[in-house]
Amino acid sequence: MTLLDVRNLRVTFDTETGPVEAVRGVSFSLGRERLGIVGESGSGKTMTGRAVLRLIRPPGRIEADAMLFDGQDLMRASDREMRALRGKRIGMVMQDPKYSLNPVMTVGDQLTEGLRRRDGLGRRDAEAKALAALEAVQIRDPQRVMEAFPHELSGGMGQRVMIAMMLIPEPDLLIADEPTSALDVTVQAEVLSILDRLVRERGMGLIFISHDLRLVARFCDRVLVMYKGKVVEELEARHLLEAKHPYTRGLLDCLPRIGGPRGPLPALDRSGAWAQ
Amino acid sequence: MTDIPAPPRNTRLLQILQQVGLGLMTLAITLLGLLLVTFVIARVVPIDPVLSIVGERATEAQIQAVRDRLGLDLPMWQQFFIYVRDALTGDLGQSIRTGADISSEIARYFPATLELATLGTIFGTLVGVPAGVLAATRPGSIADQIVRVVGLMGYSMPVFWLGLIGLLVFYGQLDWVAGPGRLDPTYDMMMEFTLTSYTGMILIDSALNGAWDVFANAVSHIILPAGLLGYVSMAYISRMTRSFMMNELGQEYITTARVKGMPEWRVIWVHAMKNVMVPLITVIALSYAYLLEGSVLTETIFAWPGLGSYITDALFAADMPAVLGGTVVVGVVFVTLNMLSDMIYRLVDPRART
Amino acid sequence: MTTLRAWLQDPSPTSRRQARLGQLWLAWLRIRRNRLAMAGLVIVGILLLVAALAPWIAPHDPFVQDLGNRLKPPGTPGQWLGTDDFGRDILSRIMYGARITLYIIALVAVTAPVLGLLVGTISGYFGGWVDAVLMRLTDIFLAFPRLILALALVAVLGPGIENAVLAIALTAWPPYARVARAETLTIRSSDYIAAVRLQGAGAPRIILGHVVPMCLPSVIIRVTLDMAGVILIAAGLGFLGLGVQPPQPEWGLMISSGRKFLFEQWWVATMPGLAIFIVSLGFNLLGDGLRDVLDPKSAPK
Numbered sequence: 005m006t007l008l009d010v011r012n013l014r015v016t017f018d019t020e021t022g023p024v025e026a027v028r029g030v031s032f033s034l035g036r037e038r039l040g041i042v043g044e045s046g047s048g049k050t051m052t053g054r055a056v057l058r059l060i061r062p063p064g065r066i067e068a069d070a071m072l073f074d075g076q077d078l079m080r081a082s083d084r085e086m087r088a089l090r091g092k093r094i095g096m097v098m099q100d101p102k103y104s105l106n107p108v109m110t111v112g113d114q115l116t117e118g119l120r121r122r123d124g125l126g127r128r129d130a131e132a133k134a135l136a137a138l139e140a141v142q143i144r145d146p147q148r149v150m151e152a153f154p155h156e157l158s159g160g161m162g163q164r165v166m167i168a169m170m171l172i173p174e175p176d177l178l179i180a181d182e183p184t185s186a187l188d189v190t191v192q193a194e195v196l197s198i199l200d201r202l203v204r205e206r207g208m209g210l211i212f213i214s215h216d217l218r219l220v221a222r223f224c225d226r227v228l229v230m231y232k233g234k235v236v237e238e239l240e241a242r243h244l245l246e247a248k249h250p251y252t253r254g255l256l257d258c259l260p261r262i263g264g265p266r267g268p269l270p271a272l273d274r275s276g277a278w279a280q
Numbered sequence: 281m282t283d284i285p286a287p288p289r290n291t292r293l294l295q296i297l298q299q300v301g302l303g304l305m306t307l308a309i310t311l312l313g314l315l316l317v318t319f320v321i322a323r324v325v326p327i328d329p330v331l332s333i334v335g336e337r338a339t340e341a342q343i344q345a346v347r348d349r350l351g352l353d354l355p356m357w358q359q360f361f362i363y364v365r366d367a368l369t370g371d372l373g374q375s376i377r378t379g380a381d382i383s384s385e386i387a388r389y390f391p392a393t394l395e396l397a398t399l400g401t402i403f404g405t406l407v408g409v410p411a412g413v414l415a416a417t418r419p420g421s422i423a424d425q426i427v428r429v430v431g432l433m434g435y436s437m438p439v440f441w442l443g444l445i446g447l448l449v450f451y452g453q454l455d456w457v458a459g460p461g462r463l464d465p466t467y468d469m470m471m472e473f474t475l476t477s478y479t480g481m482i483l484i485d486s487a488l489n490g491a492w493d494v495f496a497n498a499v500s501h502i503i504l505p506a507g508l509l510g511y512v513s514m515a516y517i518s519r520m521t522r523s524f525m526m527n528e529l530g531q532e533y534i535t536t537a538r539v540k541g542m543p544e545w546r547v548i549w550v551h552a553m554k555n556v557m558v559p560l561i562t563v564i565a566l567s568y569a570y571l572l573e574g575s576v577l578t579e580t581i582f583a584w585p586g587l588g589s590y591i592t593d594a595l596f597a598a599d600m601p602a603v604l605g606g607t608v609v610v611g612v613v614f615v616t617l618n619m620l621s622d623m624i625y626r627l628v629d630p631r632a633r634t
Numbered sequence: 635m636t637t638l639r640a641w642l643q644d645p646s647p648t649s650r651r652q653a654r655l656g657q658l659w660l661a662w663l664r665i666r667r668n669r670l671a672m673a674g675l676v677i678v679g680i681l682l683l684v685a686a687l688a689p690w691i692a693p694h695d696p697f698v699q700d701l702g703n704r705l706k707p708p709g710t711p712g713q714w715l716g717t718d719d720f721g722r723d724i725l726s727r728i729m730y731g732a733r734i735t736l737y738i739i740a741l742v743a744v745t746a747p748v749l750g751l752l753v754g755t756i757s758g759y760f761g762g763w764v765d766a767v768l769m770r771l772t773d774i775f776l777a778f779p780r781l782i783l784a785l786a787l788v789a790v791l792g793p794g795i796e797n798a799v800l801a802i803a804l805t806a807w808p809p810y811a812r813v814a815r816a817e818t819l820t821i822r823s824s825d826y827i828a829a830v831r832l833q834g835a836g837a838p839r840i841i842l843g844h845v846v847p848m849c850l851p852s853v854i855i856r857v858t859l860d861m862a863g864v865i866l867i868a869a870g871l872g873f874l875g876l877g878v879q880p881p882q883p884e885w886g887l888m889i890s891s892g893r894k895f896l897f898e899q900w901w902v903a904t905m906p907g908l909a910i911f912i913v914s915l916g917f918n919l920l921g922d923g924l925r926d927v928l929d930p931k932s933a934p935k
Contacts, residue, residue, distance in 0.1 A: 091541035103532035313774035436915035441907030
C-alpha cells in the first residue's frame with residue numbers, strides 16, 4: 005500500500021541573482037517502509053523532506069505534478085488541511101535539538117502543546133501521555149525532564165524529547181532529517197535504536213535523511229541517492245554497496261575502511277554526464 | 281544514561297537572590313558614580329553658593345557662618361562624603377530660587393512626569409509591538425514599508441517641534457484636544473481643594489475620588505502630549521520588535537511548532553513572542569527612560585508642571601542645586617529602570633538563570 | 635571608465651590598494667541598490683552643498699533686520715518660506731543654519747569617537763583590572779540620562795556652541811567604547827598581533843597602529859547612525875537657549891523664537907523644524923543603509 009507518492013517535485017528559491025533550484029524534479033513513492041535519502045550537503049535532501057510538509061518559507065516555492073499522501077493531494081490541500089495533517093499524521097525530527105526546541109518553554113509545555121491545543125485533552129491526560137512518551141524513548145526521570153528547559157538537557161536527551169514529541173500523536177509518516185548528526189557518536193547509536201524500535205513497533209513510514217551511507221545501508225529498506233537536486237539512483241539498501249551509478253560509487257569510495265589501502269582516499273569525480 | 285543537571289527549586293531561588301544582590305551592588309556603584317559627577321559639576325560651577333544665600337551685602341561673619349554650615353572649608357573628600365550621605369537620606373539641599381527643600385519640591389513635580397511618560401510608553405508598546413510583528417511577518421510588503429518609514433520618521437523628529445506642531449494642528453486648528461497644562465483652571469482648583477491626593481497623578485487620583493468630570497478634563501489635556509511621546513516610543517519599539525521577530529521566525533524551533541500543526545497565530549504570538557519578549561523588555565525600559573528624559577523638552581511646550589519643567593525653570597534662574605538635584609533624580613530613575621529590566625530579563629529567560 | 639571598472643572588479647587584485655578599493659566599489663554597488671539609503675545620501679549631499687554655498691545661494695542676508703517686512707507668510711515673492719519677527723528671510727537663515735549644524739556634527743564626530751576608541755581599545759587590549767575599571771566607568775556614563783547630563787554641563791560651562799559640543803561629546807562616547815572594546819577583544823588574540831608583538835612593538839604602537847584601524851569601520855557606521863541623534867540633541871540645547879546664541883540662525887533656536895507666534899504665524903517655528911527633521915532623517919536613512927551593507931552580522935539573510 006502506498007503511503008506517499010511524490011511526482012516531479014521542484015523547490016525553487018527566487019533570489020536577487022535569479023531563481024535557484026534546490027530540488028529539480030524528484031519522484032518517489034513510499035509504503036510503510038523505511039526510505040533513506042542520501043547525498044552531500046546542498047543536494048536537496050532536506051528541502052525534499054520539508055517540501056512534503058509544505059514547510060518551505062518564501063522566497064522558496066514548491067511545485068509538483070502531484071504529492072499524494074494517503075490518497076490526498078498535498079499540493080491542493082488548504083492551509084487548514086495541511087495543519088490538520090502536520091503533527092497528527094506526518095511528523096518530523098530535525099537535526100539539532102539545541103535549535104529545534106523552543107528555548108523559553110519547558111519540555112512539558114512543548115510536549116503537551118499538541119495534545120492540548122489540537123486534540124483538546126485536559127492538562128492531566130496530556131501530561132500522562134507525555135510522560136508515557138518520554139518513557140518510551142527511555143528517559144529515566146521523565147517527571148524532572150518535563151519541568152526542565154531545553155538548555156538543561158544534553159544533546160541526546162534533547163533529541164529523545166524531540167522524537168517523543170513527534171511520536172505522541174502516532175503519525176503514519178515520520179521524516180527524520182539527520183536526526184543523529186549533531187550528537188556524540190556514543191549517543192548516536194542509542195537514539196537510532198530507539199527510533200528504529202518505535203518505527204517498527206508502530207508500523208509507520210519513515211523518510212530517513214542522512215549523509216552517512218553506511219548508516220542508511222544498515223537502517224533503511226530502500227535508498228534514494230540525490231545529487232544537485234535530482235535523484236541519481238534508487239536501490240535496495242542491502243545492495244547499496246554494490247551500487248552501479250558513478251556518483252554513488254564515488255561516494256562509497258571516499259569512505260575509509262579498516263584494513264583497506266592506506267593511500268589517500270580518492271576525490272569524487274564529477275565529470276560524468278550525470279553531474280549536470 | 282545521562283541525568284539532567286537541573287538544579288532543585290531551592291538553589292534556583294538562591295540563584296535569583298544572588299542575582300538581585302549583584303544587581304544592587306551594580307546599582308550602588310553606578311549611583312556613587314552619578315553623585316560623583318554631579319558633585320564635580322557643582323564644585324566647578326562659577327556661581328558662589330554662599331553669595332547666593334546671604335546676598336551681596338553680608339558681613340564677613342555671616343559669610344563664614346554659611347561656609348561652616350555648608351562645610352565648604354572641609355577637605356574635598358569629606359565634602360563628597362557629606363554630599364553622598366545627605367543624598368542617601370533624601371536631602372538634596374535647598375533651592376536658591378525658592379529656598380525650599382529640593383527633594384520635597386521634586387516629589388511634588390515628579391508624578392506629573394511619571395504619569396505622562398508612563399502613558400506614552402503604554403501607547404508606544406500597544407501600537408509598536410503589533411506593528412513590528414506585522415512588519416516582520418510580511419517582510420517587504422506595503423505594511424512593512426509603512427512601519428519602517430513611519431518608524432524612521434519618529435526617530436528623526438525633534439520631539440519639541442513635534443509637540444509644537446501637535447498643538448498647532450490638534451489644538452489650534454482642529455480643536456480636538458485641550459491646550460497646555462494638566463487641567464483647565466477651574467478643575468485645577470477643584471483638584472487642589474476638594475479632592476484627596478493619593479499619588480499626585482491626576483488620572484489616578486480623580487478616578488479614586490470618583491470625580492469623573494476632572495478625569496475627563498485631565499484626559500483631554502494629557503492625550504496629545506502622551507500620544508506624541510507614544511509615537512516617539514512606538515518608532516523605537518516597532519523597529520526593534522521587527523528585527524527581533526524576524527530573527528526568531530528564522531529559527532528552527534519555529535519549524536518544529538509548525539510541524540506540530542500549530543496555527544500561525546500561535547506560532548507567532550506564543551512560540552516566537554516568548555523569545556522576543558526577552559530582549560524587548562530592555563527595549564521598552566530604555567524607551568521609558570528616554571521619555572522621562574525627553575520630558576525636559578516636551579514639558580515646557582505643554583506647560584506640564586513636571587520634573588522637566590522644574591529643571592529648565594531652575595536652569596534659567598541659575599539655581600544650580602535644583603538643576604543638579606533634578607539630574608540626580610532622573611539619573612536614579614534611569615539606573616533603577618536599567619536594573620529592573622535586567623532582573624526581569626533574567627526571570628523571563630531561563631538560560632540567564634543558570 | 636570601463637578599464638577602471640574592470641580594474642576594480644578584478645577577482646585577483648595585484649595590490650592591497652586595489653583590493654581595498656575593489657571592496658569599496660562592491661559596497662557602493664550594494665548601497666546604490668538600496669533606495670532609502672540613496673535618498674539619505676542625497677539629503678546629506680544637499681546639506682553639504684547648501685552649507686558650502688550658503689553665501690552665494692541664500693537670497694538674503696540672514697542677520698539684517700527689516701521690521702517693515704516682519705512675519706510675512708510663506709509664498710511671499712522673494713521670501714518663499716516667509717520672514718520671522720525681525721523681518722529676516724527664513725529660507726536664508728535655514729541655509730546659513732546648515733553651516734552651524736554641520737559644524738556641530740563635525741566637532742562631535744571628531745571628539746566623541748576618538749575618546750571612545752581610546753577607552754575601548756585600551757580596555758580591550760589590556761584586559762584585567764584596566765578593563766574592569768574602564769568598562770565600569772563606561773557603564774556609569776551609559777546609565778546616565780544623556781540630554782540632562784549635557785544640560786547640567788552646559789549650565790555649568792555657560793551657553794555657547796563649543797560648550798554644547800563639549801557636553802554632547804562627553805555624553806556620547808560610551809557606545810563607541812563598547813563597540814571598540816568588542817572589536818579589540820577579537821583582534822587581540824589574532825596571530826598577526828602576536829607577530830607584531832614578537833617583533834618587539836610596544837602596546838601604544840600596537841593599539842594605535844594595528845588595533846585602532848581595525849576598529850574604525852564599525853565605529854564609523856556607529857557615528858553615522860548617531861549623527862541624527864546628535865542633531866536632535868544640539869537642536870534641543872539650542873531650543874532651550876543653552877546652545878548657539880542669538881542672532882545666530884541655529885535651527886533649534888529659530889523654533890524657540892517662533893513659539894511665541896505659533897498659532898498666528900505658524901511658519902516661523904515650523905520651517906526650521908522641517909529642516910531638522912529632513913536632515914536627521916537623511917542621516918538615519920544613510921546610517922541604516924550603511925549598516926545593512928557594511929556590517930554582515932546585521933545583513934538580512
